[in-house]
Amino acid sequence: MKIKSIEARWLHVPIPYEQQHVSDFGRIASFDTVLVRVETVCGLVGHGEAKEEVGSEGNCRALVSLINQKFGPLLVGEDPRDINRLWELMYNGSRAHYALKLGHVFPILGRRGISVSAISGIDLALWDLLGKHLNAPVWRLLGGRKAEKLPAYASGGWADADNIGEQLLGYIERGGFQAVKMRVGVIDGDPINSAKRVRAAREAIGPDIGLACDAHGTYNVAEAKRFCRLVEDQNLMWFEEPITADDKRGMAEVRASTAIPIAAGESEFNRFDFRDLAELRAVDIFQPDLAICGGISEAMRIGAIASAWNLRLAPHLWTGALAFSAGAQVAAASPAGWLLEYSLGANPLLHELAEESFPVIDGMVEIPDRPGLGITINNDFVLRHTVA
Incomplete structure (x- = not known):
């Protein structure tokens, strides 16, 4: 089993004015997230979610770019079941071989912030995919x-x-x-x-x-x-x-x-x-x-x-x-x-x-007992709210 592709999309979902709330973040007019899709050569798919900001709103272009242009290509051809190894590859970058051999981290400079958010979305998708592969919920x-x-x-x-x-x-x-x-x-x-x-x-x-x-x-x-x-x-x-x-x-x-x-x-x-x-x-x-x-x-x-x-x-x-x-x-x-x-x-x-x-x-x-994360993506919703 090998990873064929990793794709990230920014989902921007407007909230009707009458449902918006106001906090120290301002008036919350949308809910934003990054949807991550990992597909294997054999056609198995897992989904994950990454966030650029901790609240509801956020401009997610940088996070999408990081996944699509850096971390995604890095993992193409890898076995998606080796989740711990792939986490180390992303977190340690070109020095990952040292981390894997010597047992301590050699992290990339972006060891906080959206780099870790990007890893989060891919990691969730890999666990979702593994659960579907084994027909078991993640908690199992x-x-x-x-x-x-x-x-x-x-x-x-x-x-x-x-x-x-x-x-x-x-x-x-x-x-x-x-x-x-x-x-x-x-x-x-x-x-x-x-x-x-x-x-x-x-x-x-x-x-x-x-x-x-x-x-x-x-x-x-x-x-x-x-x-x-x-x-x-x-x-x-x-x-x-x-x-x-x-x-x-x-x-x-x-x-x-x-x-x-x-x-x-x-x-x-x-x-x-x-x-x-x-x-x-x-x-x-x-x-x-x-x-x-x-x-x-x-x-x-x-x-x-x-x-x-x-x-x-x-x-x-x-x-x-x-x-x-x-x-x-x-x-x-x-x-x-x-x-x-x-x-x-x-x-x-x-x-x-x-x-x-x-x-x-x-x-x-x-607690869901369906395989993986137990989520069936509403593709119409995704298409409606994907930021081009």
Whole structure:
């Protein structure tokens, strides 16, 4: 079995104005991703997903070019089943033979950023292809799933103090969620305004529903500490990305100052970033995005670090159907796997890219048991939204 071709497409899906939300990223008018297709000489096909930016929108031309003109041609003629070897070829480039022989990395200069995102999309497609080849879901290839279903939390929460309770209660009613997440941070100005919204949310949903807050890395250390003091009595499930991912020591300082669990990872690119978070004792919860962090292969390594440090794994799943399925299967196969993010913003890539759906019933999501990632691509959707 040999790889015949690897092709990437930028999918740009406009969101109707009435369904758009506004955050620190601005008004979100589209959902964008890169769809990766790997085909073998014998006609077997696997699909993956890569992201240029962690949020909904993003200009993906550079990422598409990187896959189509660099990493894709590098792997043509290789056996797609040798996923670990191919990961090393992409990550180490012309020095991959040293890495494979000597047992440590010799990474290319672009060992972060969209280079790793490109590897992510190809890696997902290779695992999807291997699962189809063996007629087994990815979680089976990873050692089995620990449960047929995992709990999910509703992710959204942009409304003001007067309306945040109603918004979150609407999420809970839609899928029986037992946990929700709201956005805080620079969008509110002073941390006291975010704290007011958190208190309004907690009063509305009651004491028994999990409540998490996400600042998208927009506070500085002092602001993050202040916010924590203001909401310490609100029994938060976690405080996500309190400060920029570029300041891991600062994040450790925030964590040391509060009893609120700290979560981060959607802006990190590989196991070495997560190792640093663990060693600095900067977080309680790892949140890798499988379309960014290096794919399924790297996410399992990240999960192993989480398990070794007694941390939890809750993948960032603000993604399309392919990365969502990949994250769910990794969480189900990892000892540290805990909770799944479920986007309650407009997300056509989750609900329309695939013919299958991921319904939330009583707050739980079933882990797919179909071969590979368990996704059948809606080709009409892809053709409609491919950027030429």
